[in-house]
Amino acid sequence: MVSVAVRVRIIRPLVLTALALLALAYIVPLIWMVLSSFKTNTAIFSTPFALPTHIDLTRWATAWDIGNLGRYALNSILITTVSVLAILGVSSAAAFAFSRYRFRGSGLMLGLLSLGLILPLQSYFIAQSTMFTDLELTDTYWALIIPYTAMGVPLATYLLKVYLDALPEELFEAARIDGAGDLRIYAMLALPLLKPGLATVAVFSALSCWNEFLLALLYIQDDALRTIPTGLLAFSTRYVTDYSLLFAALSIITLPMIAIYVVFNRQITEGITAGSLK
Amino acid sequence: MKPHRFLSPYLFVAPALVVFAFAILTPFVMTGYYSLTEWNGYGDMIFVGLRNYIDAVHDTVFQTSFINVIVYILLTLVVEVLVGLLLAGLVLTVRRGSIWFRVAIFTPVMLPMVVVAVLWSFVYNPDYGLLNAALTELGLESWTRVWLGDEHTALLAICLVSGWIYAGFYMTIFYAALRQVPSEVIEAARLDGGGEWDILWRIRVPLIRNAIEVAVLLCVTGGFQSFDLFYVMTNGGPFHATEIPTTYLVQSVFRTGEVGYGSAMAVILTAVVVTMGLLLAALRRTTGREGRTRRRPLANAKEAVW
Numbered sequence: 001m002v003s004v005a006v007r008v009r010i011i012r013p014l015v016l017t018a019l020a021l022l023a024l025a026y027i028v029p030l031i032w033m034v035l036s037s038f039k040t041n042t043a044i045f046s047t048p049f050a051l052p053t054h055i056d057l058t059r060w061a062t063a064w065d066i067g068n069l070g071r072y073a074l075n076s077i078l079i080t081t082v083s084v085l086a087i088l089g090v091s092s093a094a095a096f097a098f099s100r101y102r103f104r105g106s107g108l109m110l111g112l113l114s115l116g117l118i119l120p121l122q123s124y125f126i127a128q129s130t131m132f133t134d135l136e137l138t139d140t141y142w143a144l145i146i147p148y149t150a151m152g153v154p155l156a157t158y159l160l161k162v163y164l165d166a167l168p169e170e171l172f173e174a175a176r177i178d179g180a181g182d183l184r185i186y187a188m189l190a191l192p193l194l195k196p197g198l199a200t201v202a203v204f205s206a207l208s209c210w211n212e213f214l215l216a217l218l219y220i221q222d223d224a225l226r227t228i229p230t231g232l233l234a235f236s237t238r239y240v241t242d243y244s245l246l247f248a249a250l251s252i253i254t255l256p257m258i259a260i261y262v263v264f265n266r267q268i269t270e271g272i273t274a275g276s277l278k
Numbered sequence: 279m280k281p282h283r284f285l286s287p288y289l290f291v292a293p294a295l296v297v298f299a300f301a302i303l304t305p306f307v308m309t310g311y312y313s314l315t316e317w318n319g320y321g322d323m324i325f326v327g328l329r330n331y332i333d334a335v336h337d338t339v340f341q342t343s344f345i346n347v348i349v350y351i352l353l354t355l356v357v358e359v360l361v362g363l364l365l366a367g368l369v370l371t372v373r374r375g376s377i378w379f380r381v382a383i384f385t386p387v388m389l390p391m392v393v394v395a396v397l398w399s400f401v402y403n404p405d406y407g408l409l410n411a412a413l414t415e416l417g418l419e420s421w422t423r424v425w426l427g428d429e430h431t432a433l434l435a436i437c438l439v440s441g442w443i444y445a446g447f448y449m450t451i452f453y454a455a456l457r458q459v460p461s462e463v464i465e466a467a468r469l470d471g472g473g474e475w476d477i478l479w480r481i482r483v484p485l486i487r488n489a490i491e492v493a494v495l496l497c498v499t500g501g502f503q504s505f506d507l508f509y510v511m512t513n514g515g516p517f518h519a520t521e522i523p524t525t526y527l528v529q530s531v532f533r534t535g536e537v538g539y540g541s542a543m544a545v546i547l548t549a550v551v552v553t554m555g556l557l558l559a560a561l562r563r564t565t566g567r568e569g570r571t572r573r574r575p576l577a578n579a580k581e582a583v584w
Binding site: 011020045089100102106112115119125126128129150172173181213228230247258261273 | 283288474505
C-alpha cells in the first residue's frame with residue numbers, strides 16, 4: 001500500500017501539470033482570437049504572439065455597430081426561446097399521454113415519432129425547403145422555429161417518457177380519485193414532477209437551436225432575420241480582410257457563451273451528454 | 279391510467295404528431311418522390327424512375343465524397359474517440375481538482391460550429407494564421423502550408439478541428455463511465471501488482487465497453503451527416519479534396535438546381551446512415567448478450583483484451 005501512496009503523491013502533481021499545459025494548448029486559438037481583436041491589422045501579421053500594447057475595445061464597438069451582431073443575437077435568442085418552449089410543451093404533453101394512458105394507435109404513433117430519432121436532416125431538408133418556399137415561410141422566423149421544434153420533439157418526447165415511466169402509477173390514480181381531470185393531472189402533477197427532465201431537454205434543445213446552421217443558411221436570406229451562425233458567416237465574407245474586426249466579432253459571440261458555460265458547466269455538460277446518449 | 283375523456287390522449291399527442299408530420303415526415307416522403315424525377319425546383323417535373331440513382335452511383339464526385347467522409351470518420355474515431363478516452367484516463371488519475379480541465383476541454387462543444395470553423399480558418403490562414411506563424415517561430419518554415427488550399431492537407435486539417443471540438447465531449451462520456459467502475463475491481467488489480475496503465479487498458483476500458491460502443495456509433499453516424507465545418511472551411515475544395523455527400527448535394531440542389539438528382543443522393547446518404555446506425559446497434563445487442571452471460575467482470579475484462 002505504501003507504494004500506491006507514493007505513486008499517487010508523485011504522479012498527481014505530474015499529471016496535474018500535464019493537464020494544465022494541455023488545457024492551455026487547447027485554448028490557445030481562443031486566446032489568440034481575443035488578443036488579436038485588440039491589435040491593429042498590421043500587428044496581427046507582424047507580431048502574432050505578442051500581447052497587445054493596450055486593451056482597446058474600439059474594434060469591438062465597431063464590430064457591434066456595423067456588423068448587425070446585436071440583431072443576429074436577438075434573432076437567435078427569439079428563435080431559440082420560442083422553439084425550446086414549443087419543444088417542452090408539445091413533447092411533455094405527448095410523453096404524458098404515451099406514458100400514462102393506454103389508447104388505440106399509441107404504438108403506431110410512438111413508432112412514427114421514433115423515426116425522428118434515426119432520420120438524418122439530409123433525408124427531408126430538400127423537400128422541406130421547396131415546401132417552405134411554396135408556403136412562403138422562407139425569410140420568416142417560422143421557417144426556423146417550425147423545423148427546430150419538429151427536430152427536437154422526438155428525442156424530447158422519448159426522454160420525458162422515460163422520466164414519466166419511472167413514476168409510480170398510484171400517484172396518478174390518487175389524483176384521479178380526487179377528481180382531477182386529464183388536463184389537470186398533466187399540468188398540476190406530471191409537469192412539476194418532470195422538472196429535472198424538462199431542464200435537461202431545455203439545455204440540449206437550446207444549444208442545438210442556437211448552433212443550427214444548414215437550415216438557417218437555406219431558409220433565411222434577409223440579413224435582418226439571420227441568426228448568429230449564418231450572421232457571423234455573412235459578416236466574415238463582408239469584412240474578409242479586416243482581421244481585427246473579425247476577431248472582435250468572434251470574441252463578442254464566443255466570450256458570453258463561454259462565460260455562461262463556465263458558470264453552468266455541470267448542467268450544460270449533463271444536458272448535452274444526456275441529449276446525445278439517448 | 280384510464281383517460282377521463284376518451285379523446286384526451288389523442289389531444290395530448292396531436293401537437294407533437296402534427297408538427298412532426300408537417301415538417302419532417304411529409305418532406306421525407308416527398309424527397310423520396312423527388313429522387314425519381316428530373317426537376318429544377320420550379321418547372322415541369324419529369325418522372326425518370328431510377329435514373330438519378332444510376333447516375334449517382336457512377337458520379338465520380340459523389341464517389342469521392344463518400345471516400346472522403348469515410349476517411350474523415352476513420353480519422354475522427356482516432357482524434358475524437360481515442361483521444362477522448364486517453365484524456366478521460368488521464369483525468370481519472372487525479373479526479374479531484376480536474377474540473378477546470380474538463381471545463382476547458384469541453385468548451386468548444388457548446389460553441390456554434392460555424393464560429394469554430396471561422397476561427398480555425400484563421401488559424402490555418404497562410405498569411406496571418408496562427409499555425410504558420412508558430413511553425414516559422416520554431417524555425418520550421420519549410421513546413422508552412424496553405425493548409426486548407428492544399429489537396430493533401432485540407433481534409434486532415436478539418437479532421438483536427440473536429441477533434442478539437444469533440445475530444446472533450448467523448449472525454450466527458452468516458453470519464454462519467456469510468457467513475458462508475460467499482461473501486462473493488464481496481465483495488466484487486468492493484469494488489470495483483472497491475473500498473474496504472476495496465477489497469478486502464480486491461481480492466482477499465484473493457485468494463486466501459488458500452489460507453490465506447492455508443493461513442494463509436496455517435497461518431498460514425500454523426501460523421502456521415504457532417505456539413506458545417508466543411509462548408510465554412512473549404513466548401514468541398516480544393517478540387518473536391520474535402521467534398522462530402524452533404525456539401526455536394528447542397529451544391530447540386532441549391533446552386534445548380536438539380537433537385538431530383540440531389541434528392542437521390544440524399545436518399546442514398548440516408549440509407550447509409552440508417553443502415554450503419556441499425557447495424558452498429560444490432561452488433562451491440564449481440565455482443566452485449568454474450569457479455570452478460572459471463573458474470574465475472576475481471577475474467578471478462580481480460581478476455582476482451584486478449
